[in-house]
């Protein structure tokens with residue numbers, strides 16, 4: 001029989017405890033790449049270094065790889081491997097924080113609702129991607145017209161969206177006289193706790209005003225800043241980890257050594273002492289969130305779209321081009337940093353330098369196409385909010401303009417050499433329809449700017465904004481991304 005993480009000899013320490021120690025006080029929705037290498041690893045490290053009993057019930061709601069992953073986790077007693085890849089080599093960890101793993105296809109929707117409604121469930125954490133909140137990216141309010149939300153309004157007891165699961169589970173807890181829980185968003189969304197709250201209370205309100213009032217009293221939604229670069233695992237990554245580990249682990253995930261987690265300390269029903277293993281509990285996360293979203297994620301989106309158009313497949317390749325590296329540094333330091341109000345002694349220039357170093361990690365192979373995906377959900381918090389600030393203050397935002405125009409070129413689905421690729425985005429059909437129209441470049445820019453969910457109503461009405469983006473878009477069409485970046 002083929003050996004696996006449970007039965008085979010492995011070149012990494014297995015947890016010294018077994019699953020009987022774990023109480024699944026955390027239910028996590030969105031058991032993807034990031035969560036496995038971040039929140040679950042913090043929870044594992046706390047188990048390793050204390051008498052904590054906080055374990056995780058992992059849930060994935062989407063079909064495809066999510067369902068397979070839950071099956072694979074269960075087949076290896078819910079253990080899996082994290083490979084931290086840095087300049088000094090790779091460190092392997094076998095994570096033992098997962099008490100249970102559920103998927104609606106294998107376990108049914110009721111089992112997930114029951115896990116959320118269990119008395120011991122105290123924290124429900126989320127990494128469901130930006131689109132999982134079903135809010136308008138520009139407005140941050142729940143969009144009741146989203147198909148998943150429409151479904152959950154029509155059939156609340158059999159929800160499909162993450163927000164529908166939360167609201168139905170809270171309705172059950174209320175009926176049973178149980179306390180609420182803390183909803184801990186760990187997504188790259190501006191003021192992620194507030195967006196989670198707007199989504200949950202928006203749906204509860206649409207169902208039952210009394211439920212919404214109960215939630216307002218019994219549930220908290222702390223904001224968090226989460227950081228660790230965790231690229232999607234490829235077949236090559238899994239094979240490389242298997243070679244070092246000694247057995248093949250289909251749930252393994254590789255990431256950079258760096259990790260950061262800043263959490264607003266606002267929990268209703270207890271919390272793990274994640275601060276014992278490096279997390280920070282603070283009273284106001286927003287400055288840290290904005291710093292990370294604008295400096296790290298903003299330059300990621302810039303490098304991903306323009307780098308991809310120029311023929312670079314990974315972020316490390318892109319920043320190995322001196323013009324792109326210089327541009328990313330200028331974007332961070334000259335245009336993103338000045339929009340931030342940070343606690344005294346924050347060294348934003350040092351932060352920018354460390355980000356360039358992290359982006360240069362060749363072992364990560366973080367795909368530009370992965371980061372460029374779902375741009376409609378990412379642009380507002382990464383590039384457009386800072387532009388609004390520059391427009392108000394009359395300051396220079398030339399790199400931000402290049403980033404936005406680069407994204408507009410990227411969603412055309414054709415790179416600078418004429419190569420076609422799939423645009424992955426909830427608005428992909430809208431982008432395709434726009435690009436099928438016979439139009440001048442200026443008309444195409446106008447059509448993209450008219451997508452209110454991305455640009456709001458203020459930016460398309462700002463003549464300087466529209467002109468600046470149109471000029472750079474035309475420059476990208478004529479000269480290509482590499483030349484436009486070098487000429488900035």
Ligand code: NAI
Pocket residue numbers: 029030031032033034035060061062066127128129130131132133161162186187188189226227228229230231232
């Ligand atoms: P992933 O693709 O590996 O996992 C995404 C998870 O979200 C899956 O479990 C999927 O089932 C779930 N999901 C997707 N759409 C959903 C929807 N509409 N409703 C409910 N669940 C949905 O992606 P990964 O890398 O784990 O990233 C997830 C999120 O974590 C990102 O969107 C970002 O907000 C955040 N993040 C990611 C980092 C990274 O480097 N990968 C670092 C910091 C934050």
Ligand code: CS2
Pocket residue numbers: 188226227228229230296297300301370371372378
């Ligand atoms: C990336 C982020 O995929 C993306 O959009 O910008 O996932 C990035 O890797 C993380 O936020 C790093 O913490």
